[in-house]
Amino acid sequence: MATIKDVARHAEVSVTTVSHVVNGTRHVSAEGRERVEQAIRALGYVPSAIARSLKRNNTRTLGMLIPNSSNPYFAEIVHAVEDRAFGAGYNVILCNTNDEPHRQGSYLQVLAERRIDGLIVVSTGQDATLPTQLAGLQVPTVLVDREVEIDEQPGDLVETAHMQGGLLATQHLLALGHRRIACIHGPAGLRPSEQRIAGWRSALAAAGCEHGDALLWNGHFTSQGGHDAMQAMLAAHADAASAPPTAVFVCNDLMAMGALCAAHERGLRVPESLALVGFDDIELAAFTSPPLTTVAQPKLRIGALAVEMLLERIDGRRQAARQVMLQPELRVRASTAAPSADVPDPASSPSLAFRP
Known part of the structure; x- marks a missing residue:
């Protein structure tokens, strides 16, 4: 590998002159600059980024x-x-x-x-x-x-x-007529997740709806976690006497995609049987089946x-x-709709809960 000394010898100038050409630190005559640049090209010389950063006190x-x-x-x-x-x-x-x-x-x-x-x-x-x-x-x-x-x-x-985003998502579901809205959240103690949960709780409390821990599931901010959380939620309510959720606020889009997959595996129609809202509005959210309603981060x-x-x-x-x-901002797509009148009342027929 060529060094600055090799360039100086080839161009028949001093090492200092080569340095000034490379770093632009002092005027060099047109003839001298041309000789140095030709030598650099001929030898394939690559200036040391570390050395240049030391001279300029920055590395860009x-x-x-x-x-x-x-x-x-x-x-x-x-x-x-x-x-x-x-x-x-x-x-x-x-x-x-x-x-x-x-x-x-x-x-x-x-x-x-x-x-x-x-x-x-x-x-x-x-x-x-x-x-x-x-x-x-x-x-x-x-x-x-x-x-x-x-x-x-x-x-x-x-x-x-983040809290405002949780509010937007939950208020959207409430406006559609949902009253039992679950939440799949990220890792415990992670502030964005906690703030989104707080928005969910606040919206439900203002509407006089239940928002206890029975409706709260941890999906760890991953698609697999969202899938597992949705499966656990559906299994928990399949044989329960209490009414299952008709909608779920999922605290990021990756988990929402996993949750959507789990719902499809159970034969649930989204949004007819279960409405879903995500968070982030990643590019892929518009290409799920159905396209995902989500809270967009800029x-x-x-x-x-x-x-x-x-x-x-x-x-x-x-x-x-x-x-x-x-x-x-809320991005409304096809994964949310009003609760379907065709879905049986799970309170009167618990064995039918979560069937399409």
């Missing part, structure tokens, strides 16, 4: 942590982040923590060694060490989607109003805004913390 690189790369919601946010960063002349190093706190800490160390200029974090579950790790990194940081408790001055944050806006906030810090245009709360 951003780091990003996400908890699950298999979730299309995060993939769509990453796409928005990379698109905006590329337009601003930055590269993005993406790290998938796989919802593991120890992996999150390891990746933060790797990003620190890469001398990133800024960091975007979608945090992993319960990790009490994260605030200390972020403070030790000493680079501008923007939190996305999930808040992190920090004792010192709060940092930058961009997220969706994912493109979230990603672009996170980069904008980071660049404000990097460029020294802002010092004070900035926290932005974006509003969700």
Whole structure:
């Protein structure tokens, strides 16, 4: 591999001259620049990014942590982040923590060694060490989607109003005439999930409807978890004397897809026998059968805004913390409808519960 000294010898100039041409740090005559550029092409010389970053005190690189790369919601946010960063002349190093706190800490160390200029974090579950790790990194940081408790001055944050989204989903089902509405939620203790549950509870309480733990099921924010939760819910009510839910608010679209599959496996017609609402509005939600009614998060806006906030810090245009709360919107599709008059009353005929 050619070195800067090889380029200098080939161009018959000093190493300093080559450095100035490569880094643009001082004027070099047109003749000298041409000789250096010809030597670079002839030798296939690739300048050291590390050396250049040391000279400029920046790497034009951003780091990003996400908890699950298999979730299309995060993939769509990453796409928005990379698109905006590329337009601003930055590269993005993406790290998938796989919802593991120890992996999150390891990746933060790797990003620190890469001398990133800024960091975007979608945090992993319960990790009490994260605030200390972020403070030790000493680079501008923007939190996305999930808040992190920090004792010192709060940092930058961009997220969706999760509780409002839960309200929108449940109010939509109530407006259709549903009164017994179950909820499939994500991991316990994860703030977005807890806030969406709070929205569900609030809407049901305001309508005078039941909202106890018997209607609450954990799907772990995965399609398999949503499938398992729906199966367990249907089995629990199949032989029960109490009326089964006629609708389900599912706290993310991946779980909703799993729940939809489980409903189909039981021969349930959606939405005639059971209405479903998801959360996130990932691209695939419009292509399920039936297309999924869901609460849309402004994912493109979230990603672009996170980069904008980071660049404000990097460029020294802002010092004070900035926290932005974006509003969700309901996307009504074919997975919700009014309760069907054809569905038998399970209170009078419990053995018919959840049959199509």
